[in-house]
Amino acid sequence: APSAPLKPAILERFAREVAKYPEAGKQSAVMACLAIVQQDEGFISMQREREIAEYLGMAPIAVHEVTTFYNMYNQHPVGKFKLNVCTNLPCQLRDGVTALVHLEKKLGIKMGETTADGMFTLQQSECLGACADSPVMLVNDRTMCSFMSNEKLDQLIDGLRGSAKGEAA
Amino acid sequence: MSPEQVLQQFQATGVQTCFHGRHIEPQIYAGLDGTNWRLADYEARGGYKALRKILSEGLTPDQVIAEVKASGLRGRGGGGFPTGLKWSFMPRQFPGQKYLVCNSDEGEPGTCKDRDILQFNPHIVIEGMAIAAYAMGISVGYNYIHGEIFQSYDRFEEALEEARAAGYLGDKIMGSTYNFQLHAAHGFGAYICGEETALLESLEGKKGQPRFKPPFPASFGLYGKPTTINNTETFAAVPWIINNGGPAYLECGKPNNGGTKIYSVSGDVELPGNYEVPMGTPFSKLLELCGGVRKGRTLKAVIPGGSSSPVLPASIMMECTMDYDSIAKAGSMLGSGAVIVMDDSRSMVESLRRLSYFYMHESCGQCTPCREGTGWLYRVVDRIHNGQGRASDMDLLNSVADNIQGRTICALGDAAAMPVRAMIKHFRHEFEALIPGYVPKAPVQA
Numbered sequence: 001a002p003s004a005p006l007k008p009a010i011l012e013r014f015a016r017e018v019a020k021y022p023e024a025g026k027q028s029a030v031m032a033c034l035a036i037v038q039q040d041e042g043f044i045s046m047q048r049e050r051e052i053a054e055y056l057g058m059a060p061i062a063v064h065e066v067t068t069f070y071n072m073y074n075q076h077p078v079g080k081f082k083l084n085v086c087t088n089l090p091c092q093l094r095d096g097v098t099a100l101v102h103l104e105k106k107l108g109i110k111m112g113e114t115t116a117d118g119m120f121t122l123q124q125s126e127c128l129g130a131c132a133d134s135p136v137m138l139v140n141d142r143t144m145c146s147f148m149s150n151e152k153l154d155q156l157i158d159g160l161r162g163s164a165k166g167e168a169a
Numbered sequence: 170m171s172p173e174q175v176l177q178q179f180q181a182t183g184v185q186t187c188f189h190g191r192h193i194e195p196q197i198y199a200g201l202d203g204t205n206w207r208l209a210d211y212e213a214r215g216g217y218k219a220l221r222k223i224l225s226e227g228l229t230p231d232q233v234i235a236e237v238k239a240s241g242l243r244g245r246g247g248g249g250f251p252t253g254l255k256w257s258f259m260p261r262q263f264p265g266q267k268y269l270v271c272n273s274d275e276g277e278p279g280t281c282k283d284r285d286i287l288q289f290n291p292h293i294v295i296e297g298m299a300i301a302a303y304a305m306g307i308s309v310g311y312n313y314i315h316g317e318i319f320q321s322y323d324r325f326e327e328a329l330e331e332a333r334a335a336g337y338l339g340d341k342i343m344g345s346t347y348n349f350q351l352h353a354a355h356g357f358g359a360y361i362c363g364e365e366t367a368l369l370e371s372l373e374g375k376k377g378q379p380r381f382k383p384p385f386p387a388s389f390g391l392y393g394k395p396t397t398i399n400n401t402e403t404f405a406a407v408p409w410i411i412n413n414g415g416p417a418y419l420e421c422g423k424p425n426n427g428g429t430k431i432y433s434v435s436g437d438v439e440l441p442g443n444y445e446v447p448m449g450t451p452f453s454k455l456l457e458l459c460g461g462v463r464k465g466r467t468l469k470a471v472i473p474g475g476s477s478s479p480v481l482p483a484s485i486m487m488e489c490t491m492d493y494d495s496i497a498k499a500g501s502m503l504g505s506g507a508v509i510v511m512d513d514s515r516s517m518v519e520s521l522r523r524l525s526y527f528y529m530h531e532s533c534g535q536c537t538p539c540r541e542g543t544g545w546l547y548r549v550v551d552r553i554h555n556g557q558g559r560a561s562d563m564d565l566l567n568s569v570a571d572n573i574q575g576r577t578i579c580a581l582g583d584a585a586a587m588p589v590r591a592m593i594k595h596f597r598h599e600f601e602a603l604i605p606g607y608v609p610k611a612p613v614q615a
């Protein structure tokens with residue numbers, strides 16, 4: 001089902017991004033516009049791609065190429081919390097993989113999957129640029145969590161579950 | 170608690186990675202404590218003094234470039250290209266717009282220095298960029314920040330607001346006739362966008378696929394206009410050079426390798442983190458600052474300059490000093506300065522397997538040798554790791570690496586191939602030991 005048109009608050013954020021570039025370079029704002037939509041709606045639908053294309057004067061396929069090229073854009077809905085654990089070599093040497101395996105067990109899912117209650121999506125990721133803090137995990141694209149021992153991972157998952165219950169109540 | 174409050178508990182403070190008090194003569198990280206990143210704090214540390222000096226004393230662009238040339242500053246993004254020389258390539262009397270770009274797309278596995286600069290000292294990058302823009306007659310700039318460190322992007326936006334409000338950015342800076350507009354942009358998860366021409370494509374709102382070089386960005390850059398791109402740490406070095414003079418910078422370091430360099434040390438050390446030390450500091454000293462090899466184990470190997478640089482065995486590494494020339498002489502490269510330390514319990518096959526997966530995953534796919542070759546490298550190392558390697562696999566790995574190296578548009582292909590060769594060169598026996606029924610070739614008789 002088609003969703004409502006983009007909210008004014010979102011369009012305002014788009015405008016701030018577009019203002020950074022010369023008029024002929026409006027398309028430069030596409031990365032930011034997609035990230036803004038993802039923050040607001042959790043993923044990028046085809047409808048939103050078409051709307052952003054129209055807003056920036058681009059072909060819809062050019063927007064789709066961007067969505068598909070960059071690893072962090074979600075092309076499909078994900079859990080309320082998307083967890084990206086770095087397992088690249090520097091992190092692998094400091095329990096990055098241990099963290100991923102621990103989360104798989106704790107959440108009862110494999111990497112790439114979402115929990116049945118729609119709360120968590122677990123992904124492996126490449127270097128997050130925080131190697132000295134390993135194990136590291138990025139939550140919902142924007143918040144880096146550092147030194148994530150198994151104990152801290154448990155606290156974080158339990159904490160996020162609790163916060164969701166609180167919101168529901 | 171809200172989700173934000175929950176996540177707040179797990180945020181890095183920088184105490185372990187940056188404010189450990191074990192830097193040697195720091196220039197970029199000097200005086201930081203994690204909370205003093207705002208404009209007023211930066212000014213209290215002498216910030217924006219260099220920009221003020223240039224504008225109030227009327228230093229010419231040529232004088233600024235000469236100072237940077239004299240400093241021996243070399244690009245901290247990995248290529249080590251002399252910064253002053255690069256700046257001098259920018260056309261002077263160009264009728265159209267020229268651009269300045271900061272490469273904060275730090276994604277080379279092991280590298281996390283630019284994040285700590287942006288997070289804890291953002292104004293030093295703004296001042297460095299403003300000086301560079303002045304020296305090259307540029308009025309618009311962008312800082313392209315790795316999408317994964319979004320918090321640093323948000324902070325940089327805040328710092329930009331502060332600098333604009335104080336008149337350090339914008340029109341008629343500090344009452345002069347000089348204008349410079351600076352904006353922040355972000356990536357969203359593509360290692361290849363750290364390559365400068367891929368970054369420009371991305372900044373233009375496209376897939377980040379590298380362009381052929383030459384032409385270099387100085388002649389064909391952002392929107393096809395003359396553009397200079399430097400790494401975050403490169404720009405951050407500039408205010409110190411202007412304040413203290415190029416020769417003083419060169420002196421702090423060794424000939425041809427001026428100044429301090431920030432090393433991101435990860436892997437098997439007691440105290441991983443960023444360490445700012447003068448160029449030419451012995452590796453053994455750096456290792457000591459990091460508390461030595463973890464759990465008192467023995468050093469086995471070091472990848473000295475990010476995952477793209479060839480691995481060096483402990484015996485060679487312990488003789489090196491940390492600078493471009495010493496590491497190059499030892500057969501590797503200083504690269505981004507990410508030092509990945511491995512102890513004697515580590516399997517080189519397993520390590521190479523993970524790196525090969527990374528390059529396969531991040532190849533942008535435009536060149537056949539890289540797109541196909543990185544897949545081959547991963548699959549062959551993976552089957553050796555699984556105990557299903559074939560006797561011919563060692564030669565196969567070398568031949569696939571041969572077919573990639575030097576045959577691609579950008580250096581990612583080389584970056585995938587070189588570590589394979591180095592691993593086989595120095596640790597061949599570990600690979601052979603995993604291949605069932607492997608019979609080493611008889612040594613060739615002369």
Ligand SMILES: NC(=O)C1=CN([C@@H]2O[C@H](COP(=O)(O)OP(=O)(O)OC[C@H]3O[C@@H](n4cnc5c(N)ncnc54)[C@H](O)[C@@H]3O)[C@@H](O)[C@H]2O)C=CC1
Pocket residue numbers: 244245246247248249250255258274275276277280363364365385386387398474475477502503504505579580
């Ligand atoms: N910081 C990080 O996260 C990463 C860093 N790297 C590093 O990047 C390096 C490779 O980068 P490239 O840009 O391909 O290296 P490069 O050696 O081709 O160029 C380095 C810089 O010098 C300039 N340059 C070189 N020759 C020039 C000439 N003749 N005229 C004008 N300008 C010239 C280039 O435009 C570029 O800005 C590797 O050594 C690797 O260590 C690689 C991956 C990630």
Ligand SMILES: Cc1cc2nc3c(=O)[nH]c(=O)nc-3n(C[C@H](O)[C@H](O)[C@H](O)COP(=O)(O)O)c2cc1C
Pocket residue numbers: 243244245246247248249250272273274275276277360361362363364365366398399400401403579580581584
């Ligand atoms: C695959 C690849 C990734 C790169 N990633 C980065 C990066 O994240 N940051 C960076 O500054 N340079 C990176 N570089 C090097 C840039 O292309 C360029 O040389 C550098 O930004 C120039 O700045 P400098 O002269 O100050 O070092 C990368 C190069 C390659 C081939």
Ligand code: SF4
Pocket residue numbers: 361378379531532533534535536537539540577578579580581582583
């Ligand atoms: S070498 Fe690889 S990453 Fe670089 S342009 Fe070619 S395919 Fe893309």
Ligand code: FES
Pocket residue numbers: 086087088089090091096126127128129130131132134136278279280
């Ligand atoms: S390797 Fe994991 S954050 Fe860099």
